[in-house]
Amino acid sequence: MQTLFTNARLIDPEKMTDQSGALLIEGGIIKDIIYGGNPDLGVRTVDCSGQCLAPGIVDIGVKVCEPGERHKESYKSAGLAAAAGGITTMITRPDTQPATDSPETLEFVARRANKAAPVNVLPMAALTKGRMGREMTEIGFLLDAGAVAFTDCDHVVTDTKVFSRALTYARSLGALVIAHPQEPGLSDGAAATSGKFASLRGLPAVSPMAERMGLDRDIALLEMTGARYHVDQITTGRALPALERAKRNGLDITAGTSIHHLTLNELDVADYRTFFKVKPPLRSEDDRQAVIAAVRDGLIDTISSMHTPQDEESKRLPFEEAASGAVALETLLPAALRLYHAGDLDLPTLFRAMALNPAKRLGLSSGRLSAGAPADLVLFSPDTPFILDRWKLNSKSKNTPFDGARMQGKVKATYVAGTLVFEAP
């Protein structure tokens, strides 16, 4: 069956265009894009009434708390949240309890996910057993079981020999390794970024330099091993020249950042608001601006939600003791639209970072508006204002830093392989 989306403002991150037209899908696949008019094909039509139609978001690094902490987030609740947020593919993290580090756990995760979630779920697996940084996981078996990338999440593999062997082994299988750039000796115990604000609040802090040191080490190991490598989050200006150099030297490296580091800074923590405690900690405004510029230039490839559900108990603690992380599946797009409304990034650039680049890096055919790609689509109005109420989020955990925030931009509908999975009430 064919469906024609008419009167759409088409956001094409491949051609980097934002123009009106129509989009034809058939059998879950994009069939054709017609710019400048609304042809009468005699098929079922969806009138987009001038709203934006973009490729669905591909979000690398979503934490769903199955197995282990299902009270914080399940595949069902995360899937609903993702659909409501215009995310059509969740790339899930292995920092579950126990860690997703064996083919058996991965198969459990994949089975649960595909049964419960209305969007695509592709799991990542741990790089080392138990994310302990000592022995590599069964990378080959895990690839066969469907792992799309290997990461120990926020655990840095400190043993350089272990890490270099894992990178070498992963390269032989063509597996993508995702790492968290941080010098753990400096960041141990830190709850904030060192600087005036952390000094005033008396919080243990980490120098932004720790991120560059971690990245520098990993880049050296990449030169040594030639592995495929992606940095989960670059959040400081000082790390950018190293990234730029590594790309120029032809290493197989890409980098991401989180929506929170793009839209918030350390001062938002204010009077010890623990919903603003994320890992790495929020940075200075200068760093935020530098990271935005890097996304604009394409030096930073991807933007992720870094969705990390935490229950009330683990956040209602003194700042140092409180858990890190924020839920963001539903706020990723409206927060990203803050950058659009502020004139920092245009819509094609945003969708290049949120859909096209992550899909390309993982070898997926989604993330683009072109014939033959899956009809994973998000229809949204970029201007609709609203005030976020955290209790209305679909996630089981409500730890969003945007509670009560004025935001602009609402998802109207989300399609996965041409099927409507979310429609705004």
Add this chain to the structure above:
Amino acid sequence: MSFSQSHLLGIEPLSPSDITAILDLADQYVDLNRRDIKHSDALAGLTQINMFFENSTRTQSSFELAGKRLGADVMSMAMQASSIKKGETLIDTALTLNAMHPDLLVVRHPHSGAVDLLAQKVNCAVLNAGDGRHEHPTQALLDALTIRRAKGRLHRLSIAICGDIAHSRVARSNILLLGKMENRVRLVGPPTLMPSQIDEFGVEVFDDMREGLTDVDVVMMLRLQRERMDGGFIPSEREYYHRYGLDAEKLSHAKDDAIVMHPGPMNRGVEIDGEIADDINRSVIQEQVEMGVAVRMAAMDLLARNLRVQPPDVMA
């Protein structure tokens, strides 16, 4: 005399007139405390609970005495020994105590911001008796009172704060208070014990103690908080004493009438020479302890007045 706050969580939210209000009232309580009958009924009928999640002898007894002299019913709880060990969270502990209807809650906690968090959850006046590395407002106020009484003013003085600034809540509160009252603040210590970007707080930073003490009116020493050290901030105690310990020679660079302060407890021979600490012409360390009781009486009295404020009678 007006005081704008409903809690005393730190120096940061206080205005200069709030600070002056506390110090002026504290002056009166100094007089009371020197009488034979050291009693007032300012807090009669009110309940004060001291919750100390971290060891304290001096601050806790000072608060306890202050409450008792003002006629409050005072209870002190050593929180390390109690429910925390049983896994109860800070907020649950606070809610439990809140249900007992205290009027004043005095809290010390090892983590920065913990007292702010607690103040959001209870409906009584909360006094911060030290939270992590953040603030220790009554210590800064008692230091200010000591300086004002010794120097006759609390503005346009040159004051050196020396030692472990990074781990010190006393230093943070003093930097804020002395800055608000328009003094020149100098920080003296090894760079490993300085918080990052501290120079943006409107202070001058020195790593040479003789240079830092030159012509100052007040020398404020800090305790070298060995229990907070992860290790490796300074090479050794004896090198620290050699470079940053206050002795007669280093003190000679300050003004002739400069006073010496220390929040206690002192490590004699580590950050301060015993003879200087005991020199009644220079050291005001004992006065600081005395001012502590008076300042805490004043702070609790002012907060209690705000508790008792009734809506104004518009017909009167």
